[in-house]
Amino acid sequence: MINKDVFEEIKLRAGVIANNDVLNKWENNPFSFDHESYCCFIANMNQWLAPTAYRLTQGLKLLENQQSDRFNPIVEAFEHNILDEAGDGDADKAHAQLFIDSSDIISRVFYDDKLTLNEDKVTEETYHLHNESIALFSRDIYTMLGAAVAQETHALPQLEKMYAGIYKYKERFSGDLWKNAAEFYDVHLDGTEARHAEDLNNTIWEILDTEDKMNRFSQGSDDFLQLLSLYWKGLSKVLN
Amino acid sequence: MDCVCVVRSENRTRKIGVVSGETILDALIKNNVRTKYSCGSGICTLCKVELISGEVEYTRKKVNLEKIKENEVLICCAKVSSDITIHLG
Ligand code: FES
Numbered sequence A: 001m002i003n004k005d006v007f008e009e010i011k012l013r014a015g016v017i018a019n020n021d022v023l024n025k026w027e028n029n030p031f032s033f034d035h036e037s038y039c040c041f042i043a044n045m046n047q048w049l050a051p052t053a054y055r056l057t058q059g060l061k062l063l064e065n066q067q068s069d070r071f072n073p074i075v076e077a078f079e080h081n082i083l084d085e086a087g088d089g090d091a092d093k094a095h096a097q098l099f100i101d102s103s104d105i106i107s108r109v110f111y112d113d114k115l116t117l118n119e120d121k122v123t124e125e126t127y128h129l130h131n132e133s134i135a136l137f138s139r140d141i142y143t144m145l146g147a148a149v150a151q152e153t154h155a156l157p158q159l160e161k162m163y164a165g166i167y168k169y170k171e172r173f174s175g176d177l178w179k180n181a182a183e184f185y186d187v188h189l190d191g192t193e194a195r196h197a198e199d200l201n202n203t204i205w206e207i208l209d210t211e212d213k214m215n216r217f218s219q220g221s222d223d224f225l226q227l228l229s230l231y232w233k234g235l236s237k238v239l240n
Numbered sequence B: 001m002d003c004v005c006v007v008r009s010e011n012r013t014r015k016i017g018v019v020s021g022e023t024i025l026d027a028l029i030k031n032n033v034r035t036k037y038s039c040g041s042g043i044c045t046l047c048k049v050e051l052i053s054g055e056v057e058y059t060r061k062k063v064n065l066e067k068i069k070e071n072e073v074l075i076c077c078a079k080v081s082s083d084i085t086i087h088l089g
Helices: A003-018 A021-028 A035-049 A052-064 A069-085 A095-111 A124-138 A141-167 A177-189 A192-203 A211-239 B024-030
Strands: B003-008 B013-018 B048-053 B056-058 B072-074 B078-080 B084-087
Touching: A003 A141, A003 A192, A003 A211, A021 A141, A021 A211, A035 A095, A035 A124, A035 A211, A052 A069, A052 A095, A052 A124, A052 A141, A069 A095, A069 A141, A069 A192, A095 A177, A124 A141, A124 A211, A141 A177, A141 A192, A141 A211, A177 A192, B003 B024, B013 B024, B024 B078
Parallel strands: B003 B084
Antiparallel strands: B003 B013, B048 B072, B048 B084, B056 B078
């Protein structure tokens, strides 16, 4: 398989994983969630999404330890992605914060109650994803790159489905509420998220130049997708 | 040098070990202590916590210190130089 096909295959598998019953239920009708299940959904999402940039930073540390200019384009792609996630240095605009702010507005508008993030509602599978995904991003460059491609290609369909669920009920958000609730999605779905994945696709293949490196890359993407698949299954169990 | 980090939060106090060279955030994650963070690079300041006592040292040159108070520390890129006590907001 040529490299671009490997990327497309991971993207396809990530899309299949994002096409799960939790996200489909949300996309089709967010009111099939009550306030309690919504808070449980968001508590788990938060546990998985919040360390996105941290994972990339672990990967960046591995890249920075290389003494070769060949890695520079990948370093730049990671730095750019991390900066986006970090809100360019504005804590209020850090994606992890925007997600919480957006989810709180949605909670108030849809369920008339504030968002509460209860750690007891976070599943074993979510904690497993949290810990093991960080471990994958810290292991070795090639495994880490596989995990990074899986993370970035899963992000877009996942966010599109989450956004579709709220977009249908846009008119319920008065004043600035829609703008504020949508901001987290706007900053990803304006092409930024697609670019994060494409930046990897445009920079990584040159260094994956042996069978062993390619095998480790595939292992990284497989393991990351497997963690995600388990995560969604765990969440489906508690929400259904 | 390995040090001890006393972690206070609203309703509990825990003691965790911080291995030489690792960041305070790495140690918290390893010990399943939940705290807020995002970039892990000293940019977003989401990981700031109150440093009650002890000495820390930043692992990165560019750290967004203008956005935090004097008694706060960005745990994602701070390693400990002594035993410390922090308070998670
Ligand atoms: S997590 Fe962003 S500054 Fe520490």
